[in-house]
Amino acid sequence: MELIKAYKNEEFLMSEEARAIRILAEYMEPARRFKKLGIRNAVIFFGSARTRAKPDLGRDFYTEAADFAEKLARWTTESHGQGERYYVCTGGGPGIMEAAHEGAARVDRSLNIGLGISLPFEQHGNPHVEFAQALEFHYFFMRKFWFMNLARAAVIFPGGFGTMDELFELLTLTQTGKSAPMPIVLYGREFWEDLFDFRLLADRKLISEKDLELFRICDSIDEAMGYLVPELEKYHSPGTA
Numbered sequence: 001m002e003l004i005k006a007y008k009n010e011e012f013l014m015s016e017e018a019r020a021i022r023i024l025a026e027y028m029e030p031a032r033r034f035k036k037l038g039i040r041n042a043v044i045f046f047g048s049a050r051t052r053a054k055p056d057l058g059r060d061f062y063t064e065a066a067d068f069a070e071k072l073a074r075w076t077t078e079s080h081g082q083g084e085r086y087y088v089c090t091g092g093g094p095g096i097m098e099a100a101h102e103g104a105a106r107v108d109r110s111l112n113i114g115l116g117i118s119l120p121f122e123q124h125g126n127p128h129v130e131f132a133q134a135l136e137f138h139y140f141f142m143r144k145f146w147f148m149n150l151a152r153a154a155v156i157f158p159g160g161f162g163t164m165d166e167l168f169e170l171l172t173l174t175q176t177g178k179s180a181p182m183p184i185v186l187y188g189r190e191f192w193e194d195l196f197d198f199r200l201l202a203d204r205k206l207i208s209e210k211d212l213e214l215f216r217i218c219d220s221i222d223e224a225m226g227y228l229v230p231e232l233e234k235y236h237s238p239g240t241a
Helices: 016-036 061-081 095-106 140-150 161-175 188-197 198-203 209-214 221-233
Strands: 040-048 088-092 112-117 134-137 153-155 186-187 214-220
Touching: 016 140, 040 061, 040 095, 040 140, 040 214, 040 221, 061 088, 061 095, 061 186, 061 221, 088 095, 088 134, 088 140, 088 161, 095 112, 112 140, 134 140, 140 153, 140 161, 153 161, 153 209, 161 186, 161 209, 186 221, 188 214, 198 209, 214 221
Parallel strands: 040 088, 040 153, 088 112, 112 134, 153 186, 186 214
Antiparallel strands: none
16 A cells, blocks of 8 residues: 655645644635735725626716726836736635636736635636636635735725624724735725714724724725825835835
């Protein structure tokens, strides 16, 4: 009988005892891939996987996300060299994620990064991400690590529990200095102001007044770009790149 080395033993690698190895792989393999591809900077788009184009009722956030990402991709293509461009990074699935990648692909499909997650529902890879730049994670926390590692800005469209989880972890990490400061756009004024009274948190001393400056609620692509671009240009100013 042929003996099997431990690192080739699939039964062991998928066991509870080898969980730390699987976690480490979800750190090391993306690091190697991004280094090889020269990917350093990204603008993260979060939002619902259930958002569809041309909804029967309400605002068409799908089209707005696509147009927003297209405008961002055009700006970075015209303003930055190959190694300094901002990639459009999402969870790689449908809804707002697919919309953002559809928009960026109108300019350059290679600007898209998809950080997928294995789920029993909703998630599937969208067709606008090149194979080498589409990753699939098992562990949510490793996926979030890579979002934060690449992020130089974030745009949050309306979404459900997953979007809220991503938003508040992002705010917590920037609030506590565990992540570098970055521009954070909450897109869709009516949705966000109906959903959360952020001012109430400050008034009750649950957050500081300065914490209200961690994000900006915007209601149009031009407004959001007018906030993001100057902030991102600070990142590329002398001594910060």
